[in-house]
Amino acid sequence: xxxxxxxxxxxxxxxxxxxxxxxxxxxxxxxxxxAYGSHASDTHGPHSDLxxxxxxxxxxxxxxxxxLQDTVIRLHQDHGLHxxxxxxxxxxxxxxxxxxxxxxxxxxxxxxxxxRRPLIPPVPCETAYLxxxxxxxxxxxxxxxxxxxxxxxxxxxxxxxxxxxxxSLALLAMRILAHQQRPEPLTSFTLTDTLTVLVRSADGAxxxxxxxxxPSHALLGTLLRGLHRLAASQVAVLGPEGxxxxxxxxxxxxxxxxxxGYWP
Numbered sequence: 001x002x003x004x005x006x007x008x009x010x011x012x013x014x015x016x017x018x019x020x021x022x023x024x025x026x027x028x029x030x031x032x033x034x035a036y037g038s039h040a041s042d043t044h045g046p047h048s049d050l051x052x053x054x055x056x057x058x059x060x061x062x063x064x065x066x067x068l069q070d071t072v073i074r075l076h077q078d079h080g081l082h083x084x085x086x087x088x089x090x091x092x093x094x095x096x097x098x099x100x101x102x103x104x105x106x107x108x109x110x111x112x113x114x115x116r117r118p119l120i121p122p123v124p125c126e127t128a129y130l131x132x133x134x135x136x137x138x139x140x141x142x143x144x145x146x147x148x149x150x151x152x153x154x155x156x157x158x159x160x161x162x163x164x165x166x167x168s169l170a171l172l173a174m175r176i177l178a179h180q181q182r183p184e185p186l187t188s189f190t191l192t193d194t195l196t197v198l199v200r201s202a203d204g205a206x207x208x209x210x211x212x213x214x215p216s217h218a219l220l221g222t223l224l225r226g227l228h229r230l231a232a233s234q235v236a237v238l239g240p241e242g243x244x245x246x247x248x249x250x251x252x253x254x255x256x257x258x259x260x261g262y263w264p
Contacts, residue, residue, distance in 0.1 A: 003035060003121075004127055007032030013079070014037050014050055014079050014081065015040075015050075015149055015151075016152055017075055017078070017079065018033075018050060018075060018150060018151055019151050020100045021071050021072075021074075021075050021094065021118060022052070022054070022068075022071070022151055022152070023152060023232075024114035025068055025071075025151035025255075026054075026151070026152045026154075026259075027153075028056065029057075029154060030056065030057040030097065030154050031054065031055065031056045031057070031145070031153045031154055031157075032054075032055050032150065032151070032152065032153030032154050032157055032158040033052065033053065033054050033120075033150075033151035033152060033153055034052070034053050034143060034148040034149060034150055034151055034156070034158070035050060035051065035052055035054070035148060035149045035151055036051045036052075036053065036142075036143040036146055036147065036148035036149075037050070037089060037244070038048075038051075040130065040147045040148045040149050042145075047181060048083050049076065049082045049083060049084040050075065050076065050079075050081055050093065051092075051143070052072060052092075052151075053092070053093065053095060054068065054093060054094050054095070055094075055095050055096075055100060055153075055157070055161065056095075056096060056097075057095065057096065057097050057105070058096055058097075059096055060094060065090065065094060065205075066077065068093065068094070069093060071189075071211045072089065072093060076221065079164040084141075086127070086257065087130050087131060087135070088131050088132055088137070091131050091136050092139055095136075096142050096156075098220075099136070099137065099140055100140060100161055100205070101168075101257075102137055102145070103137040103140040103144075103168075104141065104161075104164050104165055104167075104168040104256045105142075105166065105168070105255035105256050105257045106171075106175070106254075106255035106256070107134075107137055107255070107260075108134045108135075108137045108138050108140050108141075108177070109172065109255075111138060111175075112179070112181075114181065115182040115183065116155060117204065118179075118203070119176050120176065120201060120211060121211065122201070122203070122205050122209060122210070122223050123135070123138075123208065123209050123210065124207075134185075138211070141165065141168065141169070141172075142212045143211070144148075144161060144162055144209065145162075145165045145166060145168075145222050146212070146213065146218075146219075147216075147218050152184050155223075158262075162225075163178070163193070163225075163229065164256065166222050166223075166225045166226035166229065167226045167229040167230055167256060167259075167260070168226070168255070168256045169223065169226050170194065170223050170226030170227045170229075170230055170236070171226070171230060171255070171256060171259050172198070173193075173194035173195075173198050173223065174189070174194070174230075174235075174236065174246065174250075175252070176197040176198070177189050177193060177194070177197055178252060179223070180197070180202060182189065182241075184252075185252075186245075186246055186248075186252075187245060188239070188243045188244065188245040189243065189244050189245070190191070190242070190243055191220065191223060191224060191227070191244070194227070195215060195219055195220055195223060197212060198211055198223075199211070199213050199215050199219070210220050227244060230247075230259065231247065233249055233260050233261075234247040234248050235247050235249045235250055235251070235259050236248040236250070249261075253260040
């Protein structure tokens with residue numbers, strides 16, 4: 001790209017267009033929009049779809065939700081992007097605050113009754129599952145904890161949610177490590193351990209077949225910020241040797257609400 005010419009790369013143009021097209025939907029208090037996925041992480045191809053999420057206090061009226069979907073579809077058409085409808089737009093485009101809370105409280109990942117059962121179930125390539133409430137919550141957690149671009153709206157709510165999401169992801173990594181060590185208790189772990197269990201399952205599943213994360217400096221930063229927030233609530237403790245261990249408030253199998261005693 002010739003930076004001196006004033007031209008912009010396709011991903012910048014698409015995201016800038018999303019900011020302009022979605023501005024009218026982001027004026028209400030408590031609403032914000034983000035772009036995530038390949039266009040936010042600079043791994044997009046010429047026709048990659050643009051992953052968008054509108055977070056709002058309550059669900060949109062049906063006519064407004066349809067209008068938003070039409071706006072996003074036109075945005076893709078105007079920029080020659082692929083329309084990925086494997087997960088329907090009515091499932092993946094809008095999330096309420098209650099949806100965010102459920103996702104960050106690990107609603108998709110209840111504690112298995114048996115140590116042999118995975119804490120993170122594999123993602124079956126089935127339309128019914130990909131459009132289920134469970135997978136929808138998994139997408140919300142991934143969107144808020146993977147590289148994303150703030151498109152506008154309520155910055156305070158956005159910051160509140162993303163910081164809580166970082167804590168939630170770090171807690172999820174601790175839960176996976178603890179589940180893998182059952183029946184022995186979780187004693188200590190490293191930052192690398194938390195990254196490893198989030199990018200690859202015990203059975204070898206990775207990427208979209210698992211939690212959708214890939215090893216990166218961004219993911220390490222997200223986990224480190226989350227662990228330090230958990231440490232502030234005594235859920236985790238960083239030892240002088242650089243290893244982490246569960247703190248006195250470690251809840252083991254609970255989600256963010258159980259870990260912190262409230263939903264921040």
